[in-house]
Amino acid sequence: MKIPNVPNTSVKLMLFPFSLEGAARIWLEKEPPRSIETWDDLVSKFINKFFPPxxxxxxxxxxxxxxxxxxxxxxxxxxxxxxxxxxxxxxxxxxxxxxxxxxxxxxxxxxxxxxxxxxxxxxxxxxxxxxxxxxxxxxxxxxxxxxxxxxxxxxxxxxxxxxxxxx
Known part of the structure; x- marks a missing residue:
């Protein structure tokens, strides 16, 4: 999906919630509003939550x-x-x-x-x-x-x- 003048990372950020279910969906819904503003924020928080070191x-x-x-x-x-x-x-x-x-x-x-x-x-x-x-x-x-x-x-x-x- 390509939207003119919209970075791919923004599109991924908007669509990501639709790919989740179960614990991952609950986690994202519990995140404070505006705590995830970029794709990198999302990746970092998701990995830290579901894939600890x-x-x-x-x-x-x-x-x-x-x-x-x-x-x-x-x-x-x-x-x-x-x-x-x-x-x-x-x-x-x-x-x-x-x-x-x-x-x-x-x-x-x-x-x-x-x-x-x-x-x-x-x-x-x-x-x-x-x-x-x-x-x-x-x-x-x-x-x-x-x-x-x-x-x-x-x-x-x-x-x-x-x-x-x-x-």
């Missing part, structure tokens, strides 16, 4: 220590990693740092797959290219997983997985 440190550590689980697909790992990033929107990690953290947390097969898709070392690519490769790989894996689930649910009425699905 100790919580931020714990969330940043979770992101930094991220590891793909043994039985986790690439798509599931990417989804979980993004959940961690969304859980700490002010993490401060650059896009390159995020990609490096995610890549190094993957099992060797998924790292090899990314390198193959990149035509060399995945991390030598620009961050935007890396994100495109990851998103493409996520979509392929996700659609395959959905196909397997659909095949399992329609293949028989017994709870056992047929050998062609499990193999």
């Amino acid at each position: 100790s919580k931020t440190t714990n969330l940043r550590n979770e992101i930094t220590r991220f590891q793909q689980k043994f039985d986790e697909t690439f798509y599931e790992a990417w989804d979980r990693f993004n959940d961690l990033l969304r859980g700490c929107p002010h993490h401060g990690f650059s896009e390159l740092h995020q990609l490096d953290t995610f890549y190094n947390a993957l099992n060797s097969n998924d790292q090899d797959s990314l390198n193959s898709a990149a035509g060399g070392n995945f991390l030598d690519k620009m961050p935007r290219e890396c994100l495109k490769i990851i998103e493409s790989k996520s979509k392929v894996r996700q659609s395959r997983n959905k196909a397997v689930v659909a095949k399992m649910s329609t293949s028989s009425s017994t709870p056992a997985i047929s050998s062609d699905v499990a193999g």
Whole structure:
């Protein structure tokens, strides 16, 4: 949304209350009138309220220590990693740092797959290219997983997985 002669930060400040619910909405309603006059005021107060330094440190550590689980697909790992990033929107990690953290947390097969898709070392690519490769790989894996689930649910009425699905 772009309004002529109105800074984007003013538009965000006006629209922000409509994005809130629950505790965040109650917090904003309890703020004294005219105590938040700029976008920076809002960001600072919001972060201090909902992300105190100790919580931020714990969330940043979770992101930094991220590891793909043994039985986790690439798509599931990417989804979980993004959940961690969304859980700490002010993490401060650059896009390159995020990609490096995610890549190094993957099992060797998924790292090899990314390198193959990149035509060399995945991390030598620009961050935007890396994100495109990851998103493409996520979509392929996700659609395959959905196909397997659909095949399992329609293949028989017994709870056992047929050998062609499990193999």
